[in-house]
Amino acid sequence: MNIDFNKNKDGLVPAIIQDEITKNVLMLGYMNQEAFDITIATKKVTFFSRTKNRLWTKGEESGNVLHLVDYKLDCDNDTLLISVNPEGPTCHKGTDTCWAEANRATFGFLSSLENIIEERKNSANGESSYVASLFKKGINKIAQKVGEEAVEVVIEAKDNNDELFLNESADLLFHYLILLQAKGFKLNDIVDVLKSRQL
Incomplete structure (x- = not known):
C-alpha cells in the first residue's frame, strides 16, 4: 500500500x-x-x-x-x-458519532419500510391502509397472517416458479416486519440477538 x-x-x-x-x-x-x-x-x-x-x-x-x-x-x-x-462512544462529546447520531445499523429500503409501518401503526387520523387495518385487528390476526405467508413460502419453494417464490417471500418479510412492531420491536433488535449468538 x-x-x-x-x-x-x-x-x-x-x-x-x-x-x-x-x-x-x-x-x-x-x-x-x-x-x-x-x-x-x-x-x-x-x-x-x-x-x-x-x-x-x-x-x-x-x-x-x-x-x-x-x-x-x-x-x-x-x-x-x-x-x-x-469501544464506547466515538465523539469527545460522548455521542456515538461526531455528528451526534446513534450508531445503529440501518437497512436501506427495509428501514424506510419500517418507518412507513410505524407511521401507519401510529396514525392518529384513522388511516384506512392495509397496515393500519392489521394493527386494528390485533396481534392474533397479525401473527396468523405471518403463519399463512410462511406456509405459502414453503409451498412455492418446492415448485420451480421463482417469481411466485420471491413474491411470497416478500409478503412474508413484510408481514414479519409488521409483527415485530406489533410486539414493540424492529430489525435492529433481531440483529442484536443474532450478534449475541456469534460468541
Missing part, C-alpha cells in the same frame, strides 16, 4: 473512521506515516492531532478506543477508510 503522505505539505492524510458492523461513519481524523504505522502495529487507531500537534491514540484518556479491523486506500492514494470496532 503506497499512501501518498507527501501530497499535502503537512504530511497528513484524512482517515475516515467507519464502524465495521453498522457501516456508519463515526469520525474523521488525520494520520501521518507514524500514526498509520502505530495503528497497524497496535490495532488501535492512532491519529496525528493537529490541535495537540502530536500523535494521539483514540481513547487514550477516555478508554473509548477504536479497534482496527481493516483499512482501504482511495483511488488517489491520499485518503484512508478505516474500519473499526468502537
